[in-house]
Amino acid sequence: MDQIISWFADNQDLIVSYVIKFVVAILILIVGRMVANSAAKFLGRGMTRKGVDGAVISFLSAIVKSVIFIAAILMALSQVGVQTTSFIAILGAAGLAIGLSLQGSLANMASGVLIITFRPFRAGEYVEAGGVSGTVQEVNIFQTILKTPDNKVVFVPNAQITGQPITNYSREATRRVDLLIGVSYDADLKKTKEVLESVLKADERLLKDPAWNIQVNALNDSSVDFIVRPWVNAADYWPVYWDLMREIKIALDEHDIGIPYPQMDVHLHKQTSQN
Known part of the structure; x- marks a missing residue:
């Protein structure tokens, strides 16, 4: 018991320093969580006022919230003396691997966000997009649903739509x-x-x-x-x-006005043979 008391007495400054760092790390986590929640709510309200689809709002809000909280966790670990360089490298490698494996889906998702944000067309409008002509039924994160004049439902990937010209036949009166x-x-x-x-x-x-x-x-x-x-x-x-x-x-x-059609005149010339 005396040895423990003596150790605490000899390392009092070190213990106080670690306690302070631990408390600061906890405060960083608390503040980081509050900032993440506030940023997600602020982003959600702003996108709601612009009429962005609810699925896109929740998805982007979750991404913003996660990124901010992860940054807070790394700051807290750094505060208590944990080397975060390796964690950042691991997260970067994991993000790269996930991005490469899902690049098609991520491209469609990013295109869906652009379509919903900038609104080149809305539900009910007749458009030509992604090589398909039809009435817009629904715009999702990954695809846009069109109904053709002959009542076919076509699911067009959003990346295909944003990668080509879009013609909106219904936007103007x-x-x-x-x-x-x-x-x-x-x-x-x-x-x-x-x-x-x-x-x-x-x-x-x-x-x-x-x-x-x-x-x-x-x-x-x-x-x-x-x-x-x-x-x-x-x-x-x-x-x-x-x-x-x-x-x-x-x-x-x-009024006897003729509508012509392509025609060809053939002229035959008779040649007499000479003996």
């Missing part, structure tokens, strides 16, 4: 209908333009502003091509497109 109408070289171009204008004037779905445009676009091998470009509400695009194609054909036939 209006769209331009682009028609290319070819008539024969014998047609009266002035009369043809009047016929095309009469068809457009008869359709009340066409917008007056912006005004439509009808012009001769090209002189091809077999036809004179007109561009017909009216503007419509986005929801009326396909009905107007189909109706105009039908009505233009009917109107051109009624």
